[in-house]
Amino acid sequence: MSKLYYGVAYYDEYMPADRLAQDIAMMREANINVVRIAESTWSTLEPREGEYHFFHIDRVLDAMHAAGIAVIIGTPTYAIPAWLARKYPGIMVTTPEGQQKYGRRQIMDIVNPDFLRHAEIIIRTLLAHVKDHPAIIGYQVDNETKHYDNCGPVMREKFIRHMQETFGDTDAMNRAWGLDYWSNRIDDWQDFPPPESTINASLACAFSRFQRRCVTEYLAWQAALVNEVRRPDQFVTQNFDFEWRGYSYGVQPRVDHFAAARAMTIASVDIYHPSQRHLTGKEIAFGGDMARGMKGGGNYFVMETQAQGFAQWTPFPGQLRLQAFSHLASGAVMVSYWHWHSIHNSFETYWKGLLSHDFAANPTYREAATIGADFRRLAPHLADLRVTNDVAILVSNEAMDAFNAFKPQGTEGNAYNDVVRRFYDALYEENISVDIINDVNDSSARYKLILIPALYAAEDALLHRINAYVEAGGKALIGFRSGFSDEHVKVRTCVQPGILSRCCGVRYSQFVLPDGAALRGAALPLAGSATQAEMWMELLTPEGADVLAYYDHPEWGSYAAVTENRYGRGTAIYVGCLPHGDLIKTLVRRLGGEALCSRQSAQGFPLVVRGGLNPAGERVRYCLNFSGEPQAVTGVTGRDLLTGHDVGGNWDLPPWGVAIVVSQP
Amino acid sequence: MSKLYYGVAYYDEYMPADRLAQDIAMMREANINVVRIAESTWSTLEPREGEYHFFHIDRVLDAMHAAGIAVIIGTPTYAIPAWLARKYPGIMVTTPEGQQKYGRRQIMDIVNPDFLRHAEIIIRTLLAHVKDHPAIIGYQVDNETKHYDNCGPVMREKFIRHMQETFGDTDAMNRAWGLDYWSNRIDDWQDFPPPESTINASLACAFSRFQRRCVTEYLAWQAALVNEVRRPDQFVTQNFDFEWRGYSYGVQPRVDHFAAARAMTIASVDIYHPSQRHLTGKEIAFGGDMARGMKGGGNYFVMETQAQGFAQWTPFPGQLRLQAFSHLASGAVMVSYWHWHSIHNSFETYWKGLLSHDFAANPTYREAATIGADFRRLAPHLADLRVTNDVAILVSNEAMDAFNAFKPQGTEGNAYNDVVRRFYDALYEENISVDIINDVNDSSARYKLILIPALYAAEDALLHRINAYVEAGGKALIGFRSGFSDEHVKVRTCVQPGILSRCCGVRYSQFVLPDGAALRGAALPLAGSATQAEMWMELLTPEGADVLAYYDHPEWGSYAAVTENRYGRGTAIYVGCLPHGDLIKTLVRRLGGEALCSRQSAQGFPLVVRGGLNPAGERVRYCLNFSGEPQAVTGVTGRDLLTGHDVGGNWDLPPWGVAIVVSQP
Amino acid sequence: MSKLYYGVAYYDEYMPADRLAQDIAMMREANINVVRIAESTWSTLEPREGEYHFFHIDRVLDAMHAAGIAVIIGTPTYAIPAWLARKYPGIMVTTPEGQQKYGRRQIMDIVNPDFLRHAEIIIRTLLAHVKDHPAIIGYQVDNETKHYDNCGPVMREKFIRHMQETFGDTDAMNRAWGLDYWSNRIDDWQDFPPPESTINASLACAFSRFQRRCVTEYLAWQAALVNEVRRPDQFVTQNFDFEWRGYSYGVQPRVDHFAAARAMTIASVDIYHPSQRHLTGKEIAFGGDMARGMKGGGNYFVMETQAQGFAQWTPFPGQLRLQAFSHLASGAVMVSYWHWHSIHNSFETYWKGLLSHDFAANPTYREAATIGADFRRLAPHLADLRVTNDVAILVSNEAMDAFNAFKPQGTEGNAYNDVVRRFYDALYEENISVDIINDVNDSSARYKLILIPALYAAEDALLHRINAYVEAGGKALIGFRSGFSDEHVKVRTCVQPGILSRCCGVRYSQFVLPDGAALRGAALPLAGSATQAEMWMELLTPEGADVLAYYDHPEWGSYAAVTENRYGRGTAIYVGCLPHGDLIKTLVRRLGGEALCSRQSAQGFPLVVRGGLNPAGERVRYCLNFSGEPQAVTGVTGRDLLTGHDVGGNWDLPPWGVAIVVSQP
Numbered sequence A, B, C: 001m002s003k004l005y006y007g008v009a010y011y012d013e014y015m016p017a018d019r020l021a022q023d024i025a026m027m028r029e030a031n032i033n034v035v036r037i038a039e040s041t042w043s044t045l046e047p048r049e050g051e052y053h054f055f056h057i058d059r060v061l062d063a064m065h066a067a068g069i070a071v072i073i074g075t076p077t078y079a080i081p082a083w084l085a086r087k088y089p090g091i092m093v094t095t096p097e098g099q100q101k102y103g104r105r106q107i108m109d110i111v112n113p114d115f116l117r118h119a120e121i122i123i124r125t126l127l128a129h130v131k132d133h134p135a136i137i138g139y140q141v142d143n144e145t146k147h148y149d150n151c152g153p154v155m156r157e158k159f160i161r162h163m164q165e166t167f168g169d170t171d172a173m174n175r176a177w178g179l180d181y182w183s184n185r186i187d188d189w190q191d192f193p194p195p196e197s198t199i200n201a202s203l204a205c206a207f208s209r210f211q212r213r214c215v216t217e218y219l220a221w222q223a224a225l226v227n228e229v230r231r232p233d234q235f236v237t238q239n240f241d242f243e244w245r246g247y248s249y250g251v252q253p254r255v256d257h258f259a260a261a262r263a264m265t266i267a268s269v270d271i272y273h274p275s276q277r278h279l280t281g282k283e284i285a286f287g288g289d290m291a292r293g294m295k296g297g298g299n300y301f302v303m304e305t306q307a308q309g310f311a312q313w314t315p316f317p318g319q320l321r322l323q324a325f326s327h328l329a330s331g332a333v334m335v336s337y338w339h340w341h342s343i344h345n346s347f348e349t350y351w352k353g354l355l356s357h358d359f360a361a362n363p364t365y366r367e368a369a370t371i372g373a374d375f376r377r378l379a380p381h382l383a384d385l386r387v388t389n390d391v392a393i394l395v396s397n398e399a400m401d402a403f404n405a406f407k408p409q410g411t412e413g414n415a416y417n418d419v420v421r422r423f424y425d426a427l428y429e430e431n432i433s434v435d436i437i438n439d440v441n442d443s444s445a446r447y448k449l450i451l452i453p454a455l456y457a458a459e460d461a462l463l464h465r466i467n468a469y470v471e472a473g474g475k476a477l478i479g480f481r482s483g484f485s486d487e488h489v490k491v492r493t494c495v496q497p498g499i500l501s502r503c504c505g506v507r508y509s510q511f512v513l514p515d516g517a518a519l520r521g522a523a524l525p526l527a528g529s530a531t532q533a534e535m536w537m538e539l540l541t542p543e544g545a546d547v548l549a550y551y552d553h554p555e556w557g558s559y560a561a562v563t564e565n566r567y568g569r570g571t572a573i574y575v576g577c578l579p580h581g582d583l584i585k586t587l588v589r590r591l592g593g594e595a596l597c598s599r600q601s602a603q604g605f606p607l608v609v610r611g612g613l614n615p616a617g618e619r620v621r622y623c624l625n626f627s628g629e630p631q632a633v634t635g636v637t638g639r640d641l642l643t644g645h646d647v648g649g650n651w652d653l654p655p656w657g658v659a660i661v662v663s664q665p
Helices: A020-029 A055-067 A082-087 A113-130 A153-167 A170-177 A201-227 A257-263 A282-294 A319-329 A363-382 A397-405 A415-429 A442-446 A460-471 A498-504 A581-590 B020-029 B055-067 B082-087 B113-130 B153-167 B170-177 B201-227 B257-263 B282-294 B319-329 B363-382 B397-405 B415-429 B442-446 B460-471 B498-504 B581-590 C020-029 C055-067 C082-087 C113-130 C153-167 C170-177 C201-227 C257-263 C282-294 C319-329 C363-382 C397-405 C415-429 C442-446 C460-471 C498-504 C581-590
Strands: A005-009 A034-037 A070-074 A136-140 A235-237 A248-250 A267-271 A300-306 A332-338 A391-394 A435-437 A449-452 A475-479 A518-521 A546-552 A560-567 A570-575 A607-613 A619-625 A631-634 A638-640 A650-653 A658-663 B005-009 B034-037 B070-074 B136-140 B235-237 B248-250 B267-271 B300-306 B332-338 B391-394 B435-437 B449-452 B475-479 B518-521 B546-552 B560-567 B570-575 B607-613 B619-625 B631-634 B638-640 B650-653 B658-663 C005-009 C034-037 C070-074 C136-140 C235-237 C248-250 C267-271 C300-305 C332-337 C391-394 C435-437 C449-452 C475-479 C518-521 C533-538 C546-552 C560-567 C570-575 C577-579 C607-613 C619-625 C631-634 C638-640 C650-653 C658-663
Touching: A005 A363, A020 A055, A034 A055, A034 A332, A055 A070, A055 A113, A070 A113, A113 A201, A153 A170, A153 A201, A170 A201, A201 A235, A201 A257, A201 A397, A248 A282, A248 A415, A257 A282, A267 A282, A282 A300, A282 A319, A282 A415, A282 A435, A300 A319, A319 A332, A319 A363, A319 A607, A319 A619, A319 A658, A332 A363, A363 A658, A391 A415, A397 A415, A415 A475, A415 A581, A442 A460, A449 A460, A460 A475, A460 A498, A460 A560, A460 A570, A475 A498, A475 A581, A498 A560, A498 A570, A560 A581, A570 A581, A607 A631, A619 A650, B005 B363, B020 B055, B034 B055, B034 B332, B055 B070, B055 B113, B070 B113, B113 B201, B153 B170, B153 B201, B170 B201, B201 B235, B201 B257, B201 B397, B248 B282, B248 B415, B257 B282, B267 B282, B282 B300, B282 B319, B282 B415, B282 B435, B300 B319, B319 B332, B319 B363, B319 B607, B319 B619, B319 B658, B332 B363, B363 B658, B391 B415, B397 B415, B415 B475, B415 B581, B442 B460, B449 B460, B460 B475, B460 B498, B460 B560, B460 B570, B475 B498, B475 B581, B498 B560, B498 B570, B560 B581, B570 B581, B607 B631, B619 B650, C005 C363, C020 C055, C034 C055, C034 C332, C055 C070, C055 C113, C070 C113, C113 C201, C153 C170, C153 C201, C170 C201, C201 C235, C201 C257, C201 C397, C248 C267, C248 C282, C248 C415, C257 C282, C267 C282, C282 C300, C282 C319, C282 C415, C282 C435, C300 C319, C319 C332, C319 C363, C319 C607, C319 C619, C319 C658, C332 C363, C363 C658, C391 C415, C397 C415, C415 C475, C415 C533, C415 C577, C415 C581, C442 C460, C449 C460, C460 C475, C460 C498, C460 C560, C460 C570, C475 C498, C475 C581, C498 C560, C498 C570, C533 C560, C560 C581, C570 C581, C577 C581, C607 C631, C619 C650
Parallel strands: A005 A034, A005 A332, A034 A070, A070 A136, A136 A235, A267 A300, A300 A332, A391 A435, A391 A449, A449 A475, A475 A570, B005 B034, B005 B332, B034 B070, B070 B136, B136 B235, B267 B300, B300 B332, B391 B435, B391 B449, B449 B475, B475 B570, C005 C034, C005 C332, C034 C070, C070 C136, C136 C235, C267 C300, C300 C332, C391 C435, C391 C449, C449 C475, C475 C570
Antiparallel strands: A518 A546, A546 A560, A560 A570, A607 A619, A619 A658, A631 A650, A638 A658, B518 B546, B546 B560, B560 B570, B607 B619, B619 B658, B631 B650, B638 B658, C518 C546, C533 C577, C546 C560, C560 C570, C607 C619, C619 C658, C631 C650, C638 C658
16 A cells, blocks of 8 residues: 555544544654544443444544544444343353453453444444444454353353364263373263363363354354445454553464464564563564564554553653564554543553543644654655565464473463563564464475474374475474474374474473473583473483483483484474574574574664565665664665654664665565 | 649450459559440340340449449440341442351441441440449440442442432543543433442542441441430540551541541550551550540540550550550550450460459569559649641541552552551651641641651542642641542542642643652752662652752653742642651751740650640640650750659660650740 | 282273273283273163173283282272163252252262162162172272262251261250351251351361262261172272372371271272472372271382373383382382373373373383282282381371361462471381371380370360370370361360360460461571471470470560470470471471381482381381482391392482382391
8 A cells, every 4th residue: 555554543423522623633743643533432322222323433534534633443342331231131241260250341252142243233333324424444343353162051052062063972071181081081071171171281272272162253254244335445443452562462262373373364463572671673663573474574553552551661762763663673554543632530540542541732743743754754764575485383273372381480471472582582682584484384385494382283194295395395394392293282102202203303202390300511611591391390211313412410310301303304403492582593593593584684683684675665764762862773774764864883872772774675 | 624634545345264253353543544345245235136144244333333443335336246247238338349158347338228227226236224323434336347449349338329419420430530431421310330340530539438437427327326315524435446457557548537536535546566566656646646636636535455465566665654554645644555464365365454364463564563553643744735736637437548559569458558658657756746637727826847758649629728828927847649639539630740830830631650760859958867768759840849859760860859849938848759757857957846835845756745735724744755864855844743853964765765854834 | 929910900891992902912911910800881881771791800810810900890880871861850969159060070969779789789780780890809899989079968868867866966066066156056946057168167167077978878878788699708909099289298187097998808909109300209108098997007009109190290211110119118018000002082181191192011010010020020029018007197188178168378279287297298208107097095005106186176085195195105296286176177165176185284375377487496496498397386394395496586585386295205396387288297307207217218308218027027128219319328227139149338219219128127
C-alpha cells in the first residue's frame, strides 16, 4: 500500500464530553492517519437486546473521513454487555477456578451457542450499517482473543467428540496417553473425566491444543462474517497478543498464532514493553518477528502499543521515536497507540494514552507529532520493507505445553518462553535478525541456521525433517529436552534426544539439575558467564559428536554438556542445559554467525541495527541506540533519511537516538 | 466524669471453675474499677432458641456491684450461636470468597432480616433483664463491627436501591462511573452486575462506601435499642478498631468512624500495638487521636488493649505503665485490658490477659496494680484531659478506597494507610500532636497547619474549601495524588492536581515511578534520607509556586518534586512523591512547625511529650521514654505527679519510663 | 526369614510394549528377588464395572515365579477408575477446599459406603483369583493411605456420633473444649458445626484424631479381607509414608502409624530423601526408626525408595549403595525401588525408576546390580538385624496437632516436626541411635534417656508416667511447651510445665519470642551456636532445679532457659526454647550420652556408624560416609564383609563409601 499508518484507538463512547472536533484537530496536527474504533463497545451499540445505536460510530466515521483519517472497524465482541450475561448465565466462561462473574472483558465462553448467536447478530448488524462507509480501510475481528481457560460443558463435549474422531476408540487413546497409570483408563467415552483436573499431561496438552483450535475456529468464523461485506481493498485482521508478564514477553500459550492468522489478510499485534531505563527493543523485535512469521513473512500492523502507558512506561524524551522506528525496522506498516486519550474511570485509568486525562498537549504527544510528520514524509522509503533472514528460530505451542507440564524443579511460570527468549535475545543482542517459524520443511533450506530451543514434544516426522535439513547442509543449534516426547507427550522409548540423536551424534538417559555445576570448555574454550549452566543438565555421551564443553562438576565431569556433530553436509550443535546468552553467541559464531546475511552489524547491543530492502530496492538500515549514552556506529554508510545527511566511517548516535540509513544493497 | 477507669474484659462464662470471688479480690488489689461483660456470649445467654440464661450476667453484676466495680454491658451479637447459623443458613455472610462457614465470630450478614430479628430479640431480652442494675455505667453495642466484606443478596439489593435513589436513572450512573468502558453499561437496573467482581473502581468504591453505611446504620439501630432503656448517666458506645496488620495500624477501611460514632455518646477504641523492643507509642497516639476525632475532640475509652497479649507483646518491665499513661496523654479516660484471664481453649489461647492461664499473680499483673493505684490517686489531675491542637491531618475512607483501587506498581496492601502513617509518624516523632479530621470547613480555621496526604478522591466542594482554608491564612502540606479524582473516582479532566492547583500553584499531566530517582534541593537544601522519593513521582511544573526540590534524575531532572505557593494569606506545599519522614519534618518546620502550640517539646522521639489541660486548667505533660536507654528531658518544668517531685532544667527519664508533669499553662 | 529382599515396583500395565521377558532377564542380572505389583491398577483390573481382567497379573505372577522372583500383591484401591467416580460422584473426597475432581490418586472418600462396597468387591475378586499362586509372599493393603483431609458428610456424621459416645452429652463437650468462647456452644447435637471451619483447636484436633482413626479402621478392614485368604507364611503390610516436604521428613500427621500398624504383620515404609550433595542419611534413619517403632522394634520393609527419582536425586556414583546399606543399618530387610522403569506419560514421568525411559542399562542400574549381588551374598550376615537402643524419642500425633494449632509467630508449616527433627538429627549426627516411641510406660525402664520434644498435648496419666520414669532413675531431656495442655488441648490451669513441673523442678507463666535473645551458660558453659535460642522462649523460674543457662537479654536475663533437676533417682533437663543441635548434643552428653549403648561411635557426622546384632549374635556395624571426601574411621575393628578384609585402628572410607564391619559383640 506504500503507506505508513500512524494511528490510535479512539473511543468516542468513553468521552466525558464532546471532544470529537478538538481531537481530530490534534490528530491532524500529529499526522495521525488512522483510528481503530468500536472494539469493546457492544453495550453502547446494543444497550438493550435488539436495540441498536450507531451514534458514536456514525459521527466518528463521518468526521474522520472528512479529516482524511482512515478508520478500522473492530467487531465489539470481546467484552459483553451486562444484559447478555444476566439473560444467559451460561455465557460466562467456566475455568478451572469455576464460573467467572461478570465484570472483566474476555470472560465469555466463545463456544457457547447463546454467545455465538448474539455475537453474530451484533456483528452482522454493525457490518450492515457501516459497510459502505468510505472511511473504512479494514476490519479487526474481536480483540486479543484467547480461550480464557475455558473448560465449560460445551468446550468439554466438543473436546471429547474431537478425541473420538482422533482416536476412534478409547483403547488407542489409553495407549497414546498412558491412561493405565494411576487407574486413569477410560473405557467408555461417557466416563471421560474433567480435562482441567487431570494429572495426565498427555490429556492436558491435547485439551490445551483443542482449546487453541477453538480460538482459530472462532476467529475464522468472525472473519467469514466480515468477508461477506469486505471490499477487496479492505483488510481483515486480528490483534494478536503475546505471553504477558506485565508486558508482551513470548509465544502466546492460548492461541496458535500461525493457524489463527490464516483467516486474516494481514497480521496485527499488540506490543507492550518495558520502557525508561528498561527499554531494550527486544519485545518490539520479537513481537514483530512473530507477526511476520505468522503470515509467512509479510508486513504487519502494530495495532496496539504504548504511548504513555503505565507510570513505569512514560517514555523518556526520544524513546517514543525510537520505539516507533524500531517497529518499522521489523517490517511494521502501522504503529497505532492504545490509545488516544487516558480513560477517566475503570480498570485502565493508569494505562495512559497519547493524551493525559486533561486532553492537553503533553511532551509525549508533542514527540508523537514529530513521528507522524516523519512517517508521512518518509513513507515512500520506509513502507513495505522486505525483511529477509537466513536464520530462523523454531517455536511450537505443543512443545511449550509439554515443556511447561514438566518444568524443572525451581522453575516458575512459562519456562518454555524463558528458554525461547534466552536464544532469541542472544541473537538480538548480536544484531542477527531472525524469522520465527513453526515448522522445518522443504522451504527451510533457505536458512543457513535454525535454532531449536526446548522442542520437547514433536511428532516423528518433524524430527526427521530436522535431520534432513541438517543432512542437506543446514546448521542447527538444538537445545536441551528437544526430541524428548512424541506429539502425545509420551516420552520416547528410544535413546535420547530421540530421533535427533541422529543429527546430533549424542545420547543420554540421565539428567540432573545443575545445583552448582558449570561448563568446562573442551574443543571450545569457555570463560566467564559462558560457563554457566542453568535449569537442566543432561548427562551427554557423544556418539560421533565432538565435545565442545564438559560439565564442571566433581561427579558428572566426564559427561558432555555441548557437542557438535557433522551430519551429512550440515552441522548440529546440541546443548544439554540452558546456556547463558554469551555461550549462545559463541556457538552461533562457531556456526558461521559472522557471515550470515541476518547479521546486520558487527556491533552489538545497545547499538541495534535492523532493516531490509524497500520496494525501490534500497537497503534500509535502522540504527537504534537503546541506551542513555551516545553510541558510536561503524560500518553503516549511506544517507540518514531523518537528517538528510550522509553518514559513514565512525559516527555517533545520541542517547535513545535513531538514524535510518539508506544505501544501495 | 472526673474519673479514670481501669478495667478488664471479664468472661465468667469461659472460666474452667468458679473463680469469681478470687478474681474480684485480685481486681480490687489492682484497683480495677470497671469490667466489660456479655459481648460475644450469645450462645451462653440463649443456648437454644428462646431459652435464656442470665446466670453469669446476674452473678457478675451482683458481685461486681458489691465490690464497687462498675460494669459495662456489651450486646452479644458479634458472635452467633451454632443453632442460629444452622436454622438460618442465609445468616452466614457471603463475601467475594463465597459464603462463610460457621466457626469464627464476625461472619454474619448484618443486613440479613433473620439475623436482625434474632439480634433484636436477644438484645431486648438482655437489656430488659439488666437495665435496672446499679452496677451498669453504660453499654457497648456489638463489638469491632464491620461489614465483613458482605456482598450477599440482601446487601446487593439494598445497594442497587440506594444507587437508584442516588442517580435516578442508569444514564446518570453510566456517566458518573464511565460504564461505557469495556461494555459495562447498565441500561436496566435488573442488569446490575455483582459489585464484588466489577473492574470499575467507581462502582467498587461506591459499593464499599455503601457497605460502610450499612455498618453505621446497624450500629445506630443497636444504639437506639439501648437508648430505649439507657439512663442519662449511662453511656452507649461502640468499640471501634483500626486497619489491622497484626496490630492496630491505620484508618479502618470497613467502617466510617466519623459517621458511625454519631450514634454513640462516647467513642471507644481497640488499640493493640507492637511491644518489647518495638514499642513506639505511635499506634497508641494514632488510635487515640482518631478516637478524639470521631466525636469531634472529646475524651474516649480504650475499651481494649493488650495486657500480656501475644508472646511477642509480653511487656518489658515498665512498659505496661508507659502504655497506660500514653493512652491518658491522648485524652483517654479508660484503659481496659482484653482481658482478665488467659483463655484455655480456642482461637485466642495465646492472646493472653492480665493473668496467665494459671490465674496467679505474675509480673504483668503486679505492674498493673501500680497503675491502678496511680489512676485512683491521680484521677483528679488526669481525668478529662482537654487536648487542643493547631495541627490536623485529613483522612478519608473514600480517598482510601480510591487510592488503593489504583495502587502504584510494587505497592502492597493498604497503601493509603502507609502514606497517612508516613505523615502522621513524622509529626509524632517531632512531638507535634494532631487532630485527625475528615473534613476541612469553616471550623478548620482553628488549625494553623493541615496535612493532606493522598486525598485521591474528593468532591469539588471539599477541594474548594481547602483552597479557601489556605487563602484565609492556613498552611497546608498536600501530598501526591490529592485532588486527582472526583467523589465518583472519575479522574478530573482538568489539569492536575485538579482544583488544588489553585492553592498549590503547580500542575502536571505525567507521572512515573521513582525507579532510582531521588530529590535534589532547590529553594530548600536537602541531604540524607530527606532526598528519598518513593512510590510515585509526579512531573510537576510550577505555575507560580517556588520549587523547593527537583527530581534528581537524568531525564526528569527539570521537573519539580516539591513546591511552595503563597495563596491568599496562606501557604501550600505540594509534594509529588511519597516523602521520607525527614523531609516531612523539614517541610513542617518550614511551615512554622517550631512555633505551633501542638509542638509540645523541642525534643523528639524516643522522648515523647504529649498532653493537654486538665479541668482545673493545669497543663499536664506526659513525658514518655520509648527506649531502653535513659533519656534526658529539657524544657519541661513542673511537678511530676508520679513522684511528687519538682522537675526542671535537664532531668532524666529512666528506660521505658514515664513522668507526668503538671504546671500552670 | 533370614533373607534380604531387593526389589522394585513393577507395572506391566504401564508398558508401551511387551517387555516382560527382557525385564525379568535384567532383574535377574541385578539380583532383584521381589516385585510389588497391582497397587493402583484398579482400572486395568476392572475397566468396566463388574468386568475383570487378570491378564497382567497372571502373566507377571507366572513369569516371576518361573524366574524365582517373589511377588507382593497390592490391593488396587488407592486410585479409582473413572467409571466409579462418574457413577458415584459422592466418592470423590470433600476437603476444606471443596469436593475434589477426578484425576489424582488418593482423592476418594474412604468412609463412603459406595466406595467401600466397590473396594471390597475388587479386593475380594483379586484375592480370590491370585490367592493360591506360589509366587506370592505377602500382600500390601492399599498404599500410602491417609484420610485425604476428608470432611465430607459421612466423615462428619461418624465424627459427631463418636463425640456423642465420647462425651455423652454436649455439656461435657462444651466444657472440655471451652465452647462458650465466641458463642461456639453446642446444645443440640444437630447443631454441630462443620469441623473444618472451626476456630476451636480442641474440636479441630479431636476431628483430626478421628480422621486418623478412620484410616486405622480402613486399613484394618482391608487387612481382615486379606487375612481371609492369607497363608501363615505370607505377610500383610501397608506402605506407610511420612510428612512430605518434597521428601520424607517427619511424623505423618494424617495417620497414627502406631495404631494403624497393629493390623499388619510387618511394617513397610516409603523413604524418599534428598540426594547428591544433600544426601545425609537422616531421612533413611528416621524413617527406619519409625518403622521399627510402629511394630515395637522388629524388622521392616522399605517398600519404596528412590532409584533415580527426580533430576535432583539421580545418585552420584556410590550413593545408591550407600543408601541401600543405610536402610539395612536401621533394620530393614527389604529395599525396594519405586520403580523398575521410568514412566512415559503422566504425573510421575520425571520420578524415574531404576531404568530410564529407554529401558537400557544405565549407571544407576549397574550400581544396583552390585547391591543385589551383595545382598544375596551377605544375607546370612545382614538379614534380621536386631537393633537395640537405650535412648528413645517420644512422638505424638496429638501433640503435633495441638502444637501446630498454636504455632509460634513466624513459624511455617509443620513446626512440630521441625522440633522433633531438631532433636532427632542432633542424636543422629552424634551416632546415637534411637527408638521412636509413642508412649512412656513400664517398659520404658529399658531406656537410659528419653527425649521429649514439644509434647504440647497429653493426658495427665502420660505426664505422671514420665515423672515416674525419671523418679525411678531415668533421664529425660524435655523440650519447651511440653505438658502445656491436656488431651483436649485445653491449657492446664496449674503452673507450667504442668504436671512435668514435678520432675523438672521449674515453673513459668510467661513466654515471649526470642527476637534477638540468646543463651548465657550458667552451670553449663556455652559458646558458639549452642547459645542460639529459637522459636519460643519460656521465662523459667527454677523451683529446685539448677540453672544450666539463662537468657542473654537486657530485660529477661534473670530468667532461666535451661534447667536440670534431680528427681528421685533420675534427672530431667528442661529447655524453654528451641535449642540448636549443638546444645542438644551438649545436654545429651551431660546426661551420660558418651556411655550409652546407643552411641555407636565416638565420631560424628558425616561419618555415620549404625547397626545391631545379627541372628548369629555378631555385632554388625555399618560405617557410612555421607560426604564427598574420604573419612578416617577409628574405633571400629573387625571384618569388612564387603571387601572381606579386616579393618581396625585408623582406616579410611572413600567418598560416599560404606563398610560393613562384623565383630564379636
